[in-house]
Amino acid sequence: MAARLALGDEHAVAGELRSLAAQHPLREGLHDLLMLALYRADRQADAIEVFHRLRERLRDDLGLQPGLQAQRRYRAILDQDPALTACGVTADGPGLTAAARPPSRAGAFRPAGYGGGGRRRHPSRHASPGRTSG
Template sequence: MQRAVLGYLLLHANQVVPTSRILRALWDGQPPLTARKMVQNAVSAIRRMLAAGSDSSAMLLTHPPGYRLQVDPDAVDIHHFRRLVDQGRTALAAGSLGRGTSLLREALALWHGRALADLVERGTSWSELVAMENERLLALEDCFDAELECGRHREITPELEVLTESEPLRERLCMQFMLALYRSGRQADALTVYRRTRAALVDDLGIEPGRELQRLQHMILEHDMSIQAPMLVA
């Protein structure tokens, strides 16, 4: 209970989170009669923990209609991650591929599995966690685009293979994997990835692949020169 309350407050650090919202999150909209007291007990325990810790700036404040966890944003990984991702994307937009990729990789290195994985394993399902996972995947996709532009298709192929297995419906990842395989001289494997992704989209969502993914398949079939690996200058 303490970890769940703390985790939810950290997801909304430095914001007032109403108690009613905490109750809905922790019990999926069906809190028991003792739920409010359980949250109060957890808050008291978290305050004792913070008081005994080394970071005196972190405080859990009662702020009607709920609580506010006051903490340095950079002490929370997700805020540190977002700042690095923003810096990385800014560098990429300015044409600094090396620096942009490095910053994105630094941001992604903060992740060690899914956010609040222990709570998720126990059945916790919060929209905030889904959104955070999507942020991570978007940052990865931006990083892969930059690395493909840098000619690092062979280096990222193993990582893309794992990700497309776990995220079979993300067409952008599929396109990146297909492109990495094709540029590595593996045209047949790239087309196999397309067929696998199309089957997943049709079976799970009842839709055909998007226009960009279909176009990439045709370009691979035709050995279109525009999708060849970039020429790198030493």
């Protein structure tokens, strides 16, 4: 479905996803794609309604809130994020902007002397008695 959606077949995909989402009301991934398909088919209000129904169903049946992916999609729809109309599927789902994804920690700056574990190492404090830090 995601591939067909990426190719611009949002009207047909929306109908199929609506049927699948009705058959599997707790499958967030289906609802997420349905929201995107509806938004791309110029049905923003319907896309928002899908999220509200999903949130109610998860709350009532399982006592849960929708996952981050569905929440990000909902927020992007409310913000009318231009990336939602771009064709393509990212690793985080179709049409999510970098701003909607969590930041990557790869290559994060670590100050000199940082030893991990949330603490800075101070050589003078970690030297054994009788030894100098070097």
